[in-house]
Amino acid sequence: MKKSTSIIIAVIAILVVIAIIIAVVASKNNKTALQINNAEDLSALVDKIYEGEENVLSSLQTQVIDVKDADAVKMITGLENGDKLEYLVASEPMISSQAYSLILAKVNKGENVNEVAKNIFESVNPSKWICVSAEKIYATNSGDVIFLIMSSEEWAKPLYEKFKKLAENVGQEYEKTVEEPNIDTAIPLPL
Numbered sequence: 001m002k003k004s005t006s007i008i009i010a011v012i013a014i015l016v017v018i019a020i021i022i023a024v025v026a027s028k029n030n031k032t033a034l035q036i037n038n039a040e041d042l043s044a045l046v047d048k049i050y051e052g053e054e055n056v057l058s059s060l061q062t063q064v065i066d067v068k069d070a071d072a073v074k075m076i077t078g079l080e081n082g083d084k085l086e087y088l089v090a091s092e093p094m095i096s097s098q099a100y101s102l103i104l105a106k107v108n109k110g111e112n113v114n115e116v117a118k119n120i121f122e123s124v125n126p127s128k129w130i131c132v133s134a135e136k137i138y139a140t141n142s143g144d145v146i147f148l149i150m151s152s153e154e155w156a157k158p159l160y161e162k163f164k165k166l167a168e169n170v171g172q173e174y175e176k177t178v179e180e181p182n183i184d185t186a187i188p189l190p191l
Contacts, residue, residue, distance in 0.1 A: 033168040034145050039064040039087040042104045042145075046091050049102070049162050060100070062091040076103060077148075078123025084111045086144075099132040100151040102159065107144045114172045117146045121174040126150050139174040142167030150178075 036042055046062045065072050067082030074080060076090045084107055091102040103120070107113045117139050126134040134150035138160040141147065147163045149156045164170050 033166065034142055036087070036106050036145055039089060042087050042089040042106060045104060045145075045166070046089060046102065048166055049159055050091075053159070059093050059095070060091050060102075061094045062089055064089050075128065076101070076124075077105070077120045078125055079116075079120060084108055084116050097132055098151070099126070099129050099134040100155060101128075101134070101149070103146070103148040105146040107141075107146060109144070113141045113144050113146065117141045117148070117171070118174065120146060120148055121176070124148060124150065126178045134178055137174070137176045137178065140164065140170040140172065142170045 034045065036045070043062050043064065050060070065076055065082075065088040067073060067085045067088050070081040073082040073085070073088065076088065079085075082088060085105050086108050087106040089104050093100055101124075103124075105116075105120070107116050121137065121139040124137065126137055134156075135152045136156045137148065137150040138156055139146065139148040140160075140163075142164075145167070147160070147167075149160055149163075
């Protein structure tokens with residue numbers, strides 16, 4: 001009897017140690033260097049991401065998007081509404097033929113951040129501009145902040161890497177190369 005009690009205590013102790021290790025690893029994965037308390041903090045993060053890139057990205061405008069404006073949220077993120085978002089900013093060209101969009105969003109407490117990031121990644125329209133389409137889409141999250149960029153590879157990849165460096169720790173990463181539309185199936189214009 002004494003031997004079986006010792007074995008049970010040993011097994012319980014091992015399970016407790018394993019649970020502690022899992023909790024430490026999980027909390028480490030949720031840590032971020034980003035401190036976002038309002039939409040202005042998201043805009044400031046965009047500025048940090050752009051530091052040193054001012055000559056290349058000079059015509060961009062960063063705007064705070066009202067998460068209660070379902071049409072604006074859908075246009076920027078592809079989501080049907082902003083119910084899961086606390087704050088949202090988008091940085092896009094004011095006037096340009098370049099397909100470019102950088103999105104930062106802070107997710108509401110209690111929401112699955114990775115799930116929301118994946119939904120945005122899968123829902124965002126890389127051809128939302130009239131004449132151009134983004135070549136690459138990158139998305140991830142750090143803590144409760146989602147980052148998505150879609151543009152050409154040469155613009156998107158370095159800024160995506162810069163976000164990850166600033167965040168210090170990111171969640172699931174998503175990457176997609178957008179296929180060119182098939183011109184043969186385009187609807188002919190009337191003459």
